[in-house]
Amino acid sequence: MSAMTTEGAIVSRTLIIDNIYPYSTSQKPIVGVNYQYPGPPIEAYEGDTLVIRVINKLPQPTTVHWHGISQNGTQDMDGAVGATQCAISRNGEMTYIFKASPAGTAWYHGHHLDQYADGLIGPLIIRRKVEPNQQYYDTERILMVADWYNELARTKLLSWFLSTNNPKGIEPIPDAIVVNGKFSESLFVPTNGSKRIRFRIINAAAFSMYTFSIDGLPLHIIELDQTPVEPYTVSSVVINVAQRVSCFVNLDEFDQSLVPAEVPPTKSIYIRFQAMADMYPVDIRSYRAPYATPRYPYPIYFNPLFLGILSLDSKNSLPTYPVYDERIGSRNPDSEDINLLGARPFYRANNIVPDATHFLKLVITIGPDSSNISRAYFNNVSYGSDMNRAGQKTTNKKCLTSDTLPLLHQMAMTPNGLGIPSPIMTRDSPLLVIQSDGNGHYLIPYGAVVDILLENRDEGEHPFHIHGYEFWVISTSENPQAEELYRGAYLQRDTVSVPGSGWAKIRLLANNPGAWLFHCHIEWHMDAGLIVAFIVGPNALLAQGYKITPIQKRMCQ
Template identity: 65%
Template sequence: MAPMATEGVVRKITFTVDNTYPYPQSSKPVVGVNYAFPGPTIEVNENDTLQIRVINKLPQGTTLHWHGLFQRGTQDMDGAVGATQCPIPPNAEMTYTFKAFPGGTTWYHGHYLDQYADGLVGPLIIHRAYEPSQALYRTERTLIITDWYNDVCRTTLNSWYLSPSNPDAIEPIPDGIAVNGKFSESLFVNANGEKLIRFRIINAAAFSMYTVSIDGLQLKIIELDQTPVKPYTVSSFAINVAQRVSFCVDLNQFNQSIVPSGLAPTKSIYIRITAMADMYPVDIATYIPPYKTPSVLFPTFFNPSYLAYLTFGSSNSLPTYPAHQEGSNPPPPGNISDTNLLDARPFYRTNIPNANHYLKLVVDFYEDSSGIVRAYFNDITYGSNPLNLTSTKKLKKLRSSPNIPLLYQMTQAPNGIDIPPPIITSDSPLPSIQSDKYGHYLIPYGAVVDIYIENRDAGEHPFHLHGYSFWIIATSENPQAENLYAGDYVQRDTVSVPASGWAKLRFVANNPGAWLFHCHIEWHMDAGLLAAFIVGPQQLAAQKFTYVPPPKKFCQ
């Protein structure tokens, strides 16, 4: 049983979002927070109230999404343009006020115009009143991993990716990897003499999956996304975009035998973060994209191997052994292909109700009538019905637009949203959730929904649900999990769906609002791989939720 929640305090923070130039070798503008990349770490206690004033100094609109937070009662603070708010215009500001819940390791990021791929990211650490694995660590370190592109994503790369000149829909390949804003072989993580360390790993990349390991050490995983799990020992693990993994290490267990005889004992070891090359649609060792801008930082080919240094003391030191010597890399864990780590057990066993509704989502990519390859859920690419912005009528049909949020539309006509009710289909004996053919799915409040994602694409996809976490019942890489762990499934807010495979999820629709469900690869969001779950519009009204329209200039 989880410990009782306690009320927190009010934390006031001011963020300025603007372009910054953190690297003298690069002329690329990075979207930073308070002129830093990544943005400042927010560190609070569970149930604190956050009041975050966001001042936009960019020449275009912006927003911030607080990944993994439920936003119960503050649905308009989710930061999803078109779903819960209009973008913050240039030279304007908005204050986000919400509860820091649930606790755990998460992050904030832009949710508009590819700004998160251009640097608008930062860690958000929410400490629980009681951490179930606290005995395993005495200090913490946070590593936020990002893809680095030499070119600006929101202009150069997006316009190339979504164009007829890219008929194979090749996603822009990163030029490098940055961890805490540092490139390979420049990040030192000092233990300062501590032996028991917790690492919080955040994959804030736009595209890449990674494996993570530390030479000579076993990793005890204690948290997946924001779910505490029973300590689960691996030698390395995979992490997809938007997922988070916390693990503990014990430096007392480090064995100096990995240092070849004749060399001095090492006072530091390598942290290895490796992009999984098989997820890219091209051979990264030879591929040169047509838009390529040479850079002093990364002139030609993407190197998928990133090295950081874990130093035992308080001063920076390099390992005494070669980075690529035989035996310095630990063997992979038993099921490295199971990115979701379904074999890890949740620390707290929860009551998992039986499903009473069903939703099948088929993922596919193909050309539209303009010769541009789009992404589709059930043959619908999101945003294909732009709203006539001159209309101010209360509409029963929901429309996808950055200028009239779905949440606002729900409050205007809670009893008249024109989306078909669930029906019985051949896919399931349960009532199947229907859409309006524009990517909006009306989900009854309180429904227990099984989502079956059929991935017809040859690439792996990380899918994230706003406003909720879900139980991962099974995937095509771990189909036995459904029976093996029945009643004790792990909860996450981002699931990695295998290439040409499937995943089965379950969630309880008890948080009314307009919540996006989307692939977290930035390029796939651009291509339309999103859906909007419209949950309980009548319940939203019954809870007396009031959507306060922002200043008029926000939604012009």
């Protein structure tokens, strides 16, 4: 591993992962972090070294993934089971040591056994010494939204979802929405006298895409994932799973016409998270899941509107004006572009976008396998499954597989014998085309600049996330003109939302050798196999000094 530079502070934390029961109304064990849900925010300055001791007290193995951290030089600290490490065993522990980089709103979550859908989430804030747009706000608040399920994801929901009882692959529909661990109309966000507030919004849901707004207040967007942008004003913003958006509001801009003349002045304002109901494959107004048990006290039908309360006098009163219920599933036209391609990066000079040298097309489909279980596929391969699409070639188990050892370890042991072909020239593309081993492992040469075309043949919108990198979002089927319009100023994100029956084009500069997962961040789709692994520069990884550490080796025994 390359030596870490000595600049920056050491930030040490201990995270205890254990089941908790924070709600008197639910018997469901939640995967808590330090006995909290969500887990405590971890904060550091860019360039600091984070030393995070994770202690596993769950009755099953776990890991923590540091979502948005590049891990360049610490490839084995990414927390992705099968790719970069073996899981932390029951009663085991692991100390993650990595550089706080890049800066911005990151988060952490479990990356094993659906534990993130069951509660293992928390904010990870990497501050810049000089924060762009800092002059516009005086204080900040984190809003971490998640889907609430009455049942455990990793047992009951998953076993139903991937079963012959669910051949259409209907995803478990959430039972409620939680923000910062609170249900609708029970989250109070005090302003503590500040009028200019930055919100860091993190979508930590297992399934739902949300529209975020605050009644009567323009949202001035200043950061998308971890890329600062020139302030950009909208009335609402769409945030897909795993994405982050920062915006600031100024209470002096509140639209008083929302408050009817006959009611007293309001001392609070509704914060809204509206789930995009059109992404659910059922009519949520009448849907009852077949696995549902009636003993839970939450509403029978899922309410896609979450209301939080921004408390202007910190006295937690409800707004005096009516709620103005939005129509179920309505989309706000000014937030239709969910990747916000029109936003401009704040640091233009640093954002040199190289020309592509390589090309990779990934076709996304969902459909039954030969056992009539619904699975999700990249180029007809459902990751980690023997059950590839009926009629398609079966997996060749002789190839690289993460069943045995983490991909990273295999890269170090046989850098030239991984069984993945090198890129080839084809008649269809002027660029070298990235190849796979037929099992979802794609070999990317170190230093390659890869244009990845995500062709979504499913009707649903999918949020695709890459580990170890940010990519440039070039264009989507909803904004094909963005490629020309914003040439040289594309935005970097780590999660791109690919429109249903549409496409997105992203560009990756492969400057971080390692084994990096690329997957849909909807937990159910990941479970259904919508994952590939990018094997970037095995020899560059070794040249960088990577070695399998004795600790990592022991964890795999």
